[in-house]
Amino acid sequence: MIEVKDLSAAYHENRSKKIVFEGVSFEVSSSVPLSVIGPSGCGKTTLLYLLSGLKKPEKGEILFRGEQLNGHRREIALVLQHYRLLPWKTVFQNASLGLRIRGFSKKEMKETVFPVLKELTIDHLLDRFPNQLSGGEKQRVAIARALALKPSLLLLDEPFSSLDALTREHLQNLILSICRQRELGLVHVTHSIEEAAFLGEKALVMNEGGYNLLSIDGTGMAERGPEYRQNDLFHQYCNLLRGYLKR
Numbered sequence: 698m699i700e701v702k703d704l705s706a707a708y709h710e711n712r713s714k715k716i717v718f719e720g721v722s723f724e725v726s727s728s729v730p731l732s733v734i735g736p737s738g739c740g741k742t743t744l745l746y747l748l749s750g751l752k753k754p755e756k757g758e759i760l761f762r763g764e765q766l767n768g769h770r771r772e773i774a775l776v777l778q779h780y781r782l783l784p785w786k787t788v789f790q791n792a793s794l795g796l797r798i799r800g801f802s803k804k805e806m807k808e809t810v811f812p813v814l815k816e817l818t819i820d821h822l823l824d825r826f827p828n829q830l831s832g833g834e835k836q837r838v839a840i841a842r843a844l845a846l847k848p849s850l851l852l853l854d855e856p857f858s859s860l861d862a863l864t865r866e867h868l869q870n871l872i873l874s875i876c877r878q879r880e881l882g883l884v885h886v887t888h889s890i891e892e893a894a895f896l897g898e899k900a901l902v903m904n905e906g907g908y909n910l911l912s913i914d915g916t917g918m919a920e921r922g923p924e925y926r927q928n929d930l931f932h933q934y935c936n937l938l939r940g941y942l943k944r
């Protein structure tokens with residue numbers, strides 16, 4: 698679905714150029730989701746901006762379904778690090794924001810957004826405002842806003858940070874089953890080794906000065922469920938990731 702070749706990213710400030718990362722290559726398909734993990738400042742969010750078409754590469758190319766990615770595509774949905782809900786809009790209005798911008802009628806918005814809110818089990822919170830929601834509920838609204846657009850690739854930036862361990866695992870299970878049902882490609886950024894191992898079939902471990910691409914063989918997405926966290930393979934994979942992060 699997405700093919701990244703020799704990708705470099707940089708920011709230009711006061712006529713100087715700051716390289717964030719260089720020479721990154723990988724592929725993502727709906728059956729091979731990717732986790733991106735690495736220390737703060739290594740360029741994880743920058744990579745998602747590039748994959749969403751919101752930022753241009755310094756070098757290299759990104760192919761989406763075989764075509765060069767030039768600017769934003771509606772099939773690619775990005776959920777940003779701090780979920781950015783509009784405080785003066787309700788859950789329903791926040792979740793349907795993308796559809797409203799695209800000119801959907803109120804009826805169409807309801808028909809599209811209700812099933813997504815139900816899937817994420819927040820359909821009883823329709824008329825609440827963000828300040829009346831827990832962190833986990835806010836994160837689900839941000840994810841609902843992205844899913845309502847029926848994307849084929851979902852980019853999540855630390856979607857479940859600052860949640861308690863069980864809510865976090867519950868949302869990880871939910872995302873995994875949604876991606877599987879909808880055959881949705883997933884690239885997700887995290888600081889958590891367990892989360893990277895659970896959600897990603899492959900992991901891009903970014904470090905200062907380089908990156909490693911790891912993959913776990915033996916458990917396809919199809920078989921993976923909550924019980925995978927108890928599996929030896931899962932623990933081996935966590936240890937492998939830990940080792941690469943320390944390099």
Ligand SMILES: Nc1ncnc2c1ncn2[C@@H]1O[C@H](COP(=O)(O)OP(=O)(O)OP(=O)(O)O)[C@@H](O)[C@H]1O
Nearest residue numbers: 708709710715717736737738739740741742743744
């Ligand atoms: N708009 C910008 N202009 C200049 N430099 C930037 C800009 N945005 C990010 N940077 C720099 O680029 C580097 C990578 O930033 P990025 O946000 O991608 O890191 P990250 O890996 O997502 O970090 P974190 O884990 O803290 O979210 C950092 O050094 C950051 O200061």
Ligand SMILES: [Mg+2]
Nearest residue numbers: 741742778854
């Ligand atoms: Mg970031």
